């Protein structure tokens with residue numbers, strides 16, 4: 001199947017603005033229910049908040065301290081649902097919480113973990129336990145006791161792409177690098193002006209409009225739709241560091257700081273540790289968000305307080321802006337991670353506009369389901385949601401690595417492993433009509449076994465257009481490739497990219 005990256009014209013049941021996790025999740029649910037859908041994203045899919053997260057599918061242990069029991073239960077329930085939908089992208093992760101009695105007493109942590117174990121269903125994840133920490137382990141010897149509990153790791157940007165693929169396979173048009181300039185209601189329909197990069201603006205119509213623009217939600221309402229926003233958003237910057245692997249093992253650490261915030265140290269792509277995050281009020285342009293020196297020092301300080309070995313260098317940094325639904329909390333880390341969905345119509349009760357405020361990656365699927373349920377009175381023919389029970393593209397069946405290896409004995413084992421982790425069973429499409437090593441095209445990086453064929457696949461099936469789309473979102477090869485390998489990727493794309 002070929003995924004066209006072309007502009008479109010026409011009329012749709014639903015137009016979704018925003019190609020982050022919430023927009024693509026809504027598009028996938030709507031297409032699965034039989035609506036005709038168009039999604040526009042001004043940049044690349046997942047270019048903003050949805051690729052800058054801590055990459056956890058989690059209930060959010062710390063939200064229990066804010067009594068957010070319903071939200072935590074919903075998120076814990078989603079862990080199980082999402083693991084089944086995309087087992088290649090989401091896997092269990094064991095967390096170690098070293099105990100520091102002066103920060104939170106043991107009884108409080110025990111009570112919190114008991115609730116965390118029992119608030120939602122838990123079929124595949126191990127329960128919590130009290131631990132004596134290994135004196136020869138990676139933490140400083142003063143940390144001798146702690147707790148362990150389970151959550152999940154997710155490839156956030158790929159989860160977005162998988163939802164876009166699900167929407168596309170349900171018939172949706174996916175338009176990356178296409179900005180919504182303005183939208184107005186006329187004759188009970190939305191008239192939407194779109195502008196795709198390097199093309200003149202054009203118009204489409206839709207019966208309903210969804211504003212899933214994350215940190216831009218209020219701006220889009222006020223400047224593109226000329227309506228007053230029913231909510232204000234609290235924009236909170238969060239930053240991460242990627243450092244060479246700090247410790248052996250597959251466990252993550254959840255570290256309590258003196259300011260009562262928590263910071264994670266998470267194993268990242270075998271060779272690295274991901275450290276984050278911060279919570280800082282943010283007023284600027286969400287597209288320009290960057291880590292500050294203070295945030296970097298804050299993150300490195302806490303790592304040095306807990307770990308024997310300090311990071312030798314910072315390999316990569318990234319920041320994102322949380323679009324939090326403003327509940328007037330004083331401390332940015334205490335603002336709710338819950339979401340709010342608001343629907344308004346024209347005077348005839350038609351041309352609905354649904355806006356998304358807040359949310360988390362973890363709850364994107366329930367958010368989408370609830371959004372479509374709210375729109376269901378406008379689409380009486382709409383089917384019920386399928387998303388709780390259907391796999392995302394790539395997660396349909398487990399691919400047997402050994403069987404694939406036997407079919408392609410010349411394929412490097414580490415390459416096949418990486419492909420399965422990224423593409424799940426869609427590795428079959430990547431290898432479709434490939435017979436020999438030569439069929440994989442030119443070798444662009446010998447160390448990472450990156451061939452032209454993978455780039456072609458990403459452009460054809462995953463809407464990738466630039467080296468950055470490929471190196472930092474569709475894959476994390478940017479962490480591994482040398483500057484000359486990156487240049488080879490750029491050159492290959494220039495020479496082979498389909499013209500739009």
Ligand SMILES: Cc1cc2nc3c(=O)[nH]c(=O)nc-3n(C[C@H](O)[C@H](O)[C@H](O)COP(=O)(O)OP(=O)(O)OC[C@H]3O[C@@H](n4cnc5c(N)ncnc54)[C@H](O)[C@@H]3O)c2cc1C
Nearest residue numbers: 018020021022042049050054056180214238320360361362
């Ligand atoms: C530091 C950090 C850590 C986090 N960690 C976690 C975590 O571990 N687990 C978890 O569950 N959640 C986490 N979250 C929260 C989660 O990442 C966000 O809730 C989620 O990604 C928001 O997705 P979104 O689709 O609403 O916004 P976005 O991903 O920002 O998508 C909105 C899109 O709308 C587009 N857009 C804006 N205006 C227009 C326009 N006019 N036309 C077309 N497109 C437009 C933007 O380009 C953008 O791509 C974290 C967030 C941050 C910042």
